[in-house]
Amino acid sequence: xxxxxxxxxxxxLLEASDLPTLVEVCxxxxxxxxxxxxxxxxxxxxxxVLAPLPASLxxxxxxxMDLEEQAELADEASAKELASFLDxxxxxxxxxxxxxxxxxxxxxxxxxLERAAREDVKRLLAQAEGTVGARMNTDFAKIPPGLTAxxxxxxxxxxxxxxxxxxxxxxxxxxxxxxGVVSLKELVLAKPETPVSDIMSTELVSxxxxxxxxxxxxxxxxxxxxxxxxxxxxHRIVGIxxxxxxxxxxxxxxxxxxxxxxxxxxxxEDEPYLRTGVMEHVRRRMGWIVxxxxxxxxxxxxxxxxEGAIGSALILxxxxxxxxxxxxNIGAQSSTVLIRSIALGQVSTGDWWxxxxxxLSIAGVLAIATVAxxxxxxxxxxxxxxxxxxxxxxxxxxxxxxxxxxxxxxxAFVGGLLxxxxxAVGIDPAVVATPAITTIVDVSGLVIYFSVAVRxxxxxx
Amino acid sequence: xxxxxxxxxxxxLLEASDLPTLVEVCxxxxxxxxxxxxxxxxxxxxxxVLAPLPASLxxxxxxxMDLEEQAELADEASAKELASFLDxxxxxxxxxxxxxxxxxxxxxxxxxLERAAREDVKRLLAQAEGTVGARMNTDFAKIPPGLTAxxxxxxxxxxxxxxxxxxxxxxxxxxxxxxGVVSLKELVLAKPETPVSDIMSTELVSxxxxxxxxxxxxxxxxxxxxxxxxxxxxHRIVGIxxxxxxxxxxxxxxxxxxxxxxxxxxxxEDEPYLRTGVMEHVRRRMGWIVxxxxxxxxxxxxxxxxEGAIGSALILxxxxxxxxxxxxNIGAQSSTVLIRSIALGQVSTGDWWxxxxxxLSIAGVLAIATVAxxxxxxxxxxxxxxxxxxxxxxxxxxxxxxxxxxxxxxxAFVGGLLxxxxxAVGIDPAVVATPAITTIVDVSGLVIYFSVAVRxxxxxx
Numbered sequence: 051x052x053x054x055x056x057x058x059x060x061x062x063l064l065e066a067s068d069l070p071t072l073v074e075v076c077x078x079x080x081x082x083x084x085x086x087x088x089x090x091x092x093x094x095x096x097x098x099v100l101a102p103l104p105a106s107l108x109x110x111x112x113x114x115m116d117l118e119e120q121a122e123l124a125d126e127a128s129a130k131e132l133a134s135f136l137d138x139x140x141x142x143x144x145x146x147x148x149x150x151x152x153x154x155x156x157x158x159x160x161x162x163l164e165r166a167a168r169e170d171v172k173r174l175l176a177q178a179e180g181t182v183g184a185r186m187n188t189d190f191a192k193i194p195p196g197l198t199a200x201x202x203x204x205x206x207x208x209x210x211x212x213x214x215x216x217x218x219x220x221x222x223x224x225x226x227x228x229x230g231v232v233s234l235k236e237l238v239l240a241k242p243e244t245p246v247s248d249i250m251s252t253e254l255v256s257x258x259x260x261x262x263x264x265x266x267x268x269x270x271x272x273x274x275x276x277x278x279x280x281x282x283x284x285h286r287i288v289g290i291x292x293x294x295x296x297x298x299x300x301x302x303x304x305x306x307x308x309x310x311x312x313x314x315x316x317x318x319e320d321e322p323y324l325r326t327g328v329m330e331h332v333r334r335r336m337g338w339i340v341x342x343x344x345x346x347x348x349x350x351x352x353x354x355x356x357e358g359a360i361g362s363a364l365i366l367x368x369x370x371x372x373x374x375x376x377x378x379n380i381g382a383q384s385s386t387v388l389i390r391s392i393a394l395g396q397v398s399t400g401d402w403w404x405x406x407x408x409x410l411s412i413a414g415v416l417a418i419a420t421v422a423x424x425x426x427x428x429x430x431x432x433x434x435x436x437x438x439x440x441x442x443x444x445x446x447x448x449x450x451x452x453x454x455x456x457x458x459x460x461x462a463f464v465g466g467l468l469x470x471x472x473x474a475v476g477i478d479p480a481v482v483a484t485p486a487i488t489t490i491v492d493v494s495g496l497v498i499y500f501s502v503a504v505r506x507x508x509x510x511x
Numbered sequence: 512x513x514x515x516x517x518x519x520x521x522x523x524l525l526e527a528s529d530l531p532t533l534v535e536v537c538x539x540x541x542x543x544x545x546x547x548x549x550x551x552x553x554x555x556x557x558x559x560v561l562a563p564l565p566a567s568l569x570x571x572x573x574x575x576m577d578l579e580e581q582a583e584l585a586d587e588a589s590a591k592e593l594a595s596f597l598d599x600x601x602x603x604x605x606x607x608x609x610x611x612x613x614x615x616x617x618x619x620x621x622x623x624l625e626r627a628a629r630e631d632v633k634r635l636l637a638q639a640e641g642t643v644g645a646r647m648n649t650d651f652a653k654i655p656p657g658l659t660a661x662x663x664x665x666x667x668x669x670x671x672x673x674x675x676x677x678x679x680x681x682x683x684x685x686x687x688x689x690x691g692v693v694s695l696k697e698l699v700l701a702k703p704e705t706p707v708s709d710i711m712s713t714e715l716v717s718x719x720x721x722x723x724x725x726x727x728x729x730x731x732x733x734x735x736x737x738x739x740x741x742x743x744x745x746h747r748i749v750g751i752x753x754x755x756x757x758x759x760x761x762x763x764x765x766x767x768x769x770x771x772x773x774x775x776x777x778x779x780e781d782e783p784y785l786r787t788g789v790m791e792h793v794r795r796r797m798g799w800i801v802x803x804x805x806x807x808x809x810x811x812x813x814x815x816x817x818e819g820a821i822g823s824a825l826i827l828x829x830x831x832x833x834x835x836x837x838x839x840n841i842g843a844q845s846s847t848v849l850i851r852s853i854a855l856g857q858v859s860t861g862d863w864w865x866x867x868x869x870x871l872s873i874a875g876v877l878a879i880a881t882v883a884x885x886x887x888x889x890x891x892x893x894x895x896x897x898x899x900x901x902x903x904x905x906x907x908x909x910x911x912x913x914x915x916x917x918x919x920x921x922x923a924f925v926g927g928l929l930x931x932x933x934x935a936v937g938i939d940p941a942v943v944a945t946p947a948i949t950t951i952v953d954v955s956g957l958v959i960y961f962s963v964a965v966r967x968x969x970x971x972x
Contacts, residue, residue, distance in 0.1 A: 080714055082734050114733075207700055216696055217678055234695055235677055239668055253541060267758070272575075273543050274755045276737070293754040294735045297728070300758050304765030305851055311772060312847025312945065313840060323852035324865060331869070332876045335844045339877050342840050343884035349832035350888065354897060357825045364818045367828045371810035371835055371953055378839060379774060379803050379946045383796045386773025390766055391784035404785060408792070415793045416800050423804040427811065436815060484773065484945060485840045492832055 053083070057090040064095060069102045076103055076111075085114035093126040100135075109138030117150065118322055124151055133162035136171075142187040142295075145174040182266045183259030185299065186280045186289030191219045193246065195229055200242035202232070215292060218277050221250050226286040228254060228279060256281045259288055266291055267299040268395075307393055310480035311386055313338035338485060345489045349496055356500040359509040363438045366503055369428070369450045373499045376420050376454050377461040377491035382484045384409050384465030392469055392479045399474040405466050413462030417455050425451040441507055449506050453499040460498070461491040514544070518551040525556060530563045537564055537572075546575035554587040561596075570599035578611065579786060585612055594623035597632075603648040603756075606635040643727045644720030646760065647741045647750030652680045654707065656690055661703035663693070676753060679738050682711050687747040689715060689740060717742045720749055727752055728760040729856075768854055771941035772847055774799035799946060806950045810835075810957055817961040820970040824899045827964055830889070830911045834960045837881050837915055838922040838952035843945045845870050845926030853930055853940045860935040866927050874923030878916045886912040902968055910967050914960040921959070922952040 056079075063072040076084050076099070088096045088111065096119075100108050112120065112135045124132060124147075132151075136144050136159065148156060148171050160168055170188055177183030191213050193202050206216045219237070221230040230250030240249050256279045257266040270278045270291060280289040306316040315334040353360070353370070360366050388405065391397040397405060429447035437443050465487050469479035503509065517540075524533040537545050537560070549557045549572065557580075561569050573581065573596045585593060585608075593612075597605050597620065609617060609632050621629055631649055638644030652674050654663050667677045680698070682691040691711030701710050717740045718727040731739045731752060741750040767777040776795040814821070814831070821828050849866065852858040858866060890908035898904045926948050930940035964970065 078714070080716070080734065083714070203699060234699065238664055238695065238699060253539070253544075255541070271755065271758050273541065276754070293737070293758075294732065297732050297754075297757045297761050300761045300765070301855070304761070304769070305855065308765070308769060308772065308847055308851045311769065312843050314844050314848055322855075322857035323848065324858060324862060324869070328869060328872045328876070331848075331873045335873065335877060336880060338844075339840060340880050340884070342836065343833075343881050346833045346836045347884070347888050347892075349836070350829040353829040353832065354826075354894075357829070357897065360821070360828050361825050364822050365815075367821050367831070368811040368814040368818070370828070370831050371814065371957065372804075372807045374832055374835060375803065375807045375810070375950060375953060378949060379800060382773050382946050383775050383799075386769055387775055387784065387792075390769045394762070394766065394783075396783035397785060401785060408785070408789060411789045412792045412796065415789070416796060419797060419801050420804050423801070423808070427808050431808075433815075436818065485843050488839060488949075489836060492836060496832065 053087045053090060056083070056087045060087050060099065061091065061095070064098060072099065073102050073104075077107060081107065081110035082114040084111045085116075085119070089116065089119050093122045096123060097126055097131065101131075105134065105138045109135055109140075109143075112147070113139055113143040118325055120147060121150060121325070124155060129155065129158040129162055132159045137164050137167050140187060141170050141174065141189050141289075142185065145171050149175065177259065180263055181259065182257050182261045182263050182280050182291055183289070185263050185295055186259065186291050187295075188289045189213050190277070190279075190287070190290040191216045192222045192226070192287065193219050193232075195221050195223070195247045195250075197246045198242065199237045199240040199244045199246060199249065202246050203234075203237055206234070206237075215277055215290070218275075218290070220279055220287050220290075221246060222287060225284075226288075228256065228281065228285060228287045230254065231279065233276075254279070256285075256287075257291065258282070263291075263295075263299050264303050267296045267303075270296050271300075303393075307389065307480040309334070310478065311389060311484050313342070313483040313485040338483065342485055342489050346492070348493045352493060352496040352500065356504065359500060359504050359507075362509050363441060363446070363503070363507060365432065365436050365438065365446060366500075368436075369424070369453075370496070370499070372424060372427075372450070373453050373457055373495045374492045376424075377457045377495040378488040380413060380416065380420075380458050381461035381465035381487040381491045384413075384462045385469055385482065385484055385487045388466050388469040389479045389482075392473055397470070399470050402467060402470050402474075405470060406463060409462040409466035410459060413459045416462070417458040420458050421451045421455050424454040445507060449503045450499075452506075453495070453502050456498045456502070457491065457495040460494055461487075464491055464494070514548045514551060517544070517548045521548050521560065522552065522556070525559060533560065534563050534565075538568060542568065542571035543575040545572045546577075546580070550577065550580050554583045557584060558587055558592065562592075566595065566599045570596055570601075570604075573608070574600055574604040579783060581608060582611060582786070585616060590616065590619040590623055593620045598625050598628050601648060602628075602631050602635065602650050602750075603646065606632050610636065638720065641724055642720065643718050643722045643724050643741050643752055644750070646724050646756055647720065647752050648756075649750045650674050651738070651740075651748070651751040652677045653683045653687070653748065654680050654693075656682050656684070656708045656711075658707045659703065660698045660701040660705045660707060660710065663707050664695075664698055667695070667698075676738055676751070679736075679751070681740055681748050681751075682707060683748060686745075687749075689717065689742065689746065689748045691715065692740065694737075715740070717746075717748075718752070719743070724752075724756075724760050725764050728757045728764075731757050732761075764854075768850065768939075768941040770795070771939065772850060772945050774803070774944040774946040799944065803946055803950050807953070809954045813954060813957040813961065817965065820961060820965050820968075823970050824902060824907070824964070824968060826893065826897050826899065826907060827961075829897075830885070830914075831957065831960070833885060833888075833911070834914055834918055834956045835953045837885075838918045838956040839949040841874060841877065841881075841919050842922035842926035842948040842952045845874075845923045846930055846943065846945055846948045849927050849930040850940045850943075853934055858931070860931050863928060863931050866931060867924060870923040870927035871920060874920045877923070878919040881919050882912045882916050885915040906968060910964045911960075913967075914956070914963050917959045917963070918952065918956040921955055922948075925952055925955070 191209050193205050217234045219232050220228055222228055230252045232246055232250040236249050255273055259280050277290040277292045279287050282288050309316045425447050428450045468482045472479045472482045652670050654666050678695045680693050681689055683689055691713045693707055693711040697710050720741050738751040738753045740748050743749050770777045886908050889911045929943045933940045933943045
């Protein structure tokens with residue numbers, strides 16, 4: 051139970067049908083707290099709590115619900131009830147909700163919305179996923195340039211209830227083109243009769259609706275702004291991106307990167323694991339699995355080519371996994387470190403030489419450990435029955451150790467540079483996922499291992 | 512060059528020693544923009560630009576600089592210059608800066624700070640890394656309960672310049688215990704003579720300074736607050752965590768998770784890749800490399816135990832990598848998906864059974880691909896010279912396919928449940944990193960592969 055204190059109280063009021071007290075209690079709480087309490091109730095009960103509440107409070111509570119609970123609510127409520135929730139919601143919360151409705155339900159609900167809300171939803175739905183336009187809020191405060199500070203505050207008082215934020219007001223001309231921005235702090239601190247045009251800031255930071263949301267989040271964050279104006283091609287303000295969107299965008303981008311590092315295609319929406327169908331999970335994973343399965347055919351070719359060598363020194367087979375795994379582990383470390391450093395803007399493609407040198411230095415030190423473990427295992431823990439006739443155990447240990455050393459260096463090099471290479475040709479570095487790098491160094495590692503073994507031990511292939 | 516338009520202009524003014532114009536130009540720009548321009552200059556030039564500026568603007572600009580540029584500035588500036596930057600900085604920016612100074616420099620600078628600033632730095636430095644206390648800002652607006660709305664606004668006017676935000680004011684009693692919170696929006700919308708105690712919200716959401724910053728970021732984000740009050744054990748307000756910290760915390764936590772997924776220990780600070788020394792990189796990676804190298808000894812034991820079988824059917828060696836890699840790829844997908852779902856709170860330990868069933872269903876479908884590729888490769892692309900006498904190629908193909916099927920299911924199961932298991936015993940699920948899971952399923956996969964082969968093909972071990 052999310053809220054063991056309040057839930058029983060709400061349930062009691064519901065059972066006693068004491069609606070006036072229920073409305074009073076819910077009105078006094080933060081909408082988020084009410085949403086949490088509703089999370090503890092079943093979907094039918096939720097509707098009964100929401101029904102008697104004032105429309106704006108109801109919309110605030112629904113906006114605060116988890117995705118899963120919103121989905122359950124959508125399943126339970128009638129199209130008319132849904133429309134009444136949606137009419138009062140803020141534009142960005144509303145379009146998020148509509149986006150998650152089943153297409154059939156959506157088609158029923160949309161015609162029931164108020165005209166302005168309906169057109170707003172359609173406009174936002176038309177924006178491409180991942181762009182600023184799809185995430186922005188169209189409820190922002192705008193004022194004409196001719197007002198004084200106190201007139202502007204008066205204007206904000208009228209608008210305040212339906213705006214996401216009144217902490218920034220955008221000063222626009224008749225065509226909605228942005229002239230400046232003024233914060234509520236500036237309006238409050240200014241003398242009441244000061245013209246807004248004297249206090250507004252005209253050094254404007256803005257983004258286009260078609261821009262990538264991640265880039266916009268970086269701007270908002272680096273300027274520590276509460277909101278960033280979103281403009282169209284004619285520099286008319288069409289919405290704002292607010293501070294609370296930044297954390298959501300950062301979260302979503304990290305989720306996408308982590309999925310890609312695990313060789314999983316990112317989901318279109320940030321859908322919870324258990325609510326995503328098996329076939330959707332399969333769809334996200336199947337692509338890489340098939341590609342990597344085909345790539346693995348290369349490893350069987352390499353080993354097939356050295357079958358003769360394995361036949362004359364079976365012990366070589368025992369260290370195939372060690373060579374492969376060392377490459378996988380070292381490569382996974384290098385690639386994840388670089389993928390993240392690129393995402394955070396710490397490393398760019400121009401740094402490739404410094405990255406290569408650094409990865410080789412790091413791998414040089416790590417090789418001390420991987421080589422030592424391999425040499426000790428082979429030299430001290432091999433049963434004499436396993437040592438092929440005519441070959442010295444020390445030589446086998448040296449071959450395995452040399453292959454592991456080469457594999458450690460190669461894997462760090464490949465793991466470090468491949469993400470930069472992807473970036474250079476315009477692919478998301480995270481797509482060069484850890485499993486892809488592992489597979490590549492599997493192949494190179496086996497070639498190194500067997501060619502060293504054949505040459506050094508004088509085996510026929 | 513970060514700012515090709517402004518940098519030449521600033522450099523020109525510097526060369527002409529036209530300090531009044533320089534000060535004027537810098538004062539008109541956003542501090543972040545000035546910081547970007549300074550990024551294009553060398554450290555000595557930066558100090559020459561900063562020197563003539565008003566102290567508060569200088570502090571704002573330094574706060575906006577990148578970590579790397581701040582470090583260069585600290586190397587270049589004298590202790591006295593550093594102290595003058597720090598005195599005017601906001602408390603949280605200041606302590607971040609001090610934290611990154613070399614201990615020697617820090618000891619020189621601290622005694623030069625103003626007394627209040629010095630004590631503040633010491634208090635913040637004493638907070639444990641990763642807690643709310645270490646991240647909070649101690650510059651917040653507080654007001655006594657007896658004021659009216661207009662008196663409160665008057666009070667804010669006096670405080671405004673040195674506070675991180677005046678959008679929330681915390682109403683406190685004589686002992687700094689929180690009584691309520693009132694937003695600037697509420698103060699502005701209220702009638703001027705309304706007592707603050709009538710408009711303030713008393714349903715307070717707060718966090719303790721000792722709490723984990725990630726948990727606090729989730730609260731701030733879920734309530735869409737601009738700031739969250741931080742209290743001590745006596746419920747006295749000691750600081751605020753602001754909206755711009757949330758994105759930073761989310762970013763830092765994602766970086767930590769991604770590092771762990773790649774089997775890399777997270778760095779203490781979010782240090783850029785190229786500024787982190789080789790030995791520090793080694794330190795973060797060596798632990799897992801050693802552990803995994805030792806675990807890999809198990810795979811050589813398994814293969815050693817089946818040397819006889821490999822000797823009588825050398826072709827079996829060729830598919831060792833395919834079995835291992837399939838496990839690695841499937842396990843990496845399942846573990847990264849689950850690690851992220853747990854981090855986002857979508858899945859909890861109580862869901863283990865549903866997760867297990869779902870991963871097995873997903874793996875069941877993925878197995879169609881992995882098994883098909885393996886069977887086709889073995890059955891249709893094996894040279895007849897590779898087929899051992901007395902064994903049918905079809906049987907070998909079936910053995911490899913069966914092992915791949917079992918490996919696919921096991922790996923998804925282990926990859927899905929191990930992060931949940933880690934969570935259940937209080938370990939960060941991301942620590943059960945992809946390479947660890949890969950190594951585990953390497954061992955189980957080889958055991959499956961060879962025991963199936965020995966039994967089905969009737970080989971001696």
